[in-house]
Amino acid sequence: MNCPRLKDWFEERYDWKGIKRLAKEKFVPEHRYDLWYYTGGITLFLFILQFLTGMLMALYYVPHIHFAYESIIEIVTKLNMGWFFRSLHHWGAQLAIVFLFIHLFGTLLLKSYRKPREMVWVTGFVLLGISIFFGLSGYLLLWDERAFAAVRVATGGAGAFPVIGGFLKAFLRGSIDVTGDTLLRFYAFHVAILPIITLALIGLHILLVQFHGMSVPLSLEGKKRRDIPFFPNVFLKDLMIWLVVFGVVVTFAVLLPPEIGVKADPLAPPPENIKPEWYFLFMLETLKLFPGTILGFNGETIAILCVTVGILFFFLIPFLDRKSSRGEKSPLFTWIGVMYIIYFIVMTAVGFLS
Ligand code: HEM
Structure with a gap:
């Protein structure tokens, strides 16, 4: 029997030429900072891993206060490799946030956000916010006492937000x-x-990157450099790096499966020394710097306002850094970026140690 190859089958029906040309035309600049280019790809890989492991767990998880905790106990004790996939999902999430921050700080320091890539930054920033909400919402699903207490504190904190705080708290809790x-x-x-919004935003983020091509650091613009083809050179390097990252996630997943605490009891006092996920620590430590009242105003509300202004400023950096948009050096924004990174690392460390 004449069995045409899969490639011929497709080529007879669909015109691949456009896609093939696009793939052939994609080049990536080669220079001493090009390692940063791989951080976005690693984040993408970790998101794919989260989708796959999450889908597997969704087949067994029961979102009800009487069965949620028990269904997770069942996943880790009774299902074949259930503990492993749960652990992969946990460590995949941690590493995804780590690489999101590395990717963000990399694009910040290389000023990849500058004109015309402002919207790449904007879509990325929204993705970061969504990823943090992914973490918070996933944390509660275990329905153990720590998750319960942490979400109570986080949603209570949202209530201190001026004007819309009450609405935000009620919206998040869906109840009092x-x-x-x-x-x-x-x-x-x-x-x-969140997955639907994330898929759309990742698609848009990467489409915009394809549209603009990879940026070149300001200090190397106009200098002689080599551009290497994305297919196969960069793509193969991407795959190799993903394999290493996968190895790291698997190692963590096998050696350090996440704990399951005592089932949540809404009437019991909260456990001592509850801590949110590490990426909330810098915010929590910032809130602690403020006294209870400042000039008669609620200190927590003022603290939340200050954090919001700090985040908003960060979000708007591509539009505020006029010099780098004109292709000029802008050391002020390099310093601002470095200050943000140091503040984040120091406050997270203080949160860990306190
Ligand atoms: C789910 C989250 C994200 C994914 C999957 C993702 C993925 C990617 C990928 C694959 C690239 C192209 C290669 C690279 O530079 O690594 C890229 C580029 C970029 N990303 Fe992201 N990203 C995410 C979040 C973010 C965040 C939080 C920001 C910053 C606020 C950001 C800003 C940028 C910028 C400015 C570029 C262009 C880099 C250049 O042209 O040199 N991304 N992203």
């Missing part, structure tokens, strides 16, 4: 306190709403 309604709501966010 953290209850089964909150669990169901966080589940819907975690497995349906």
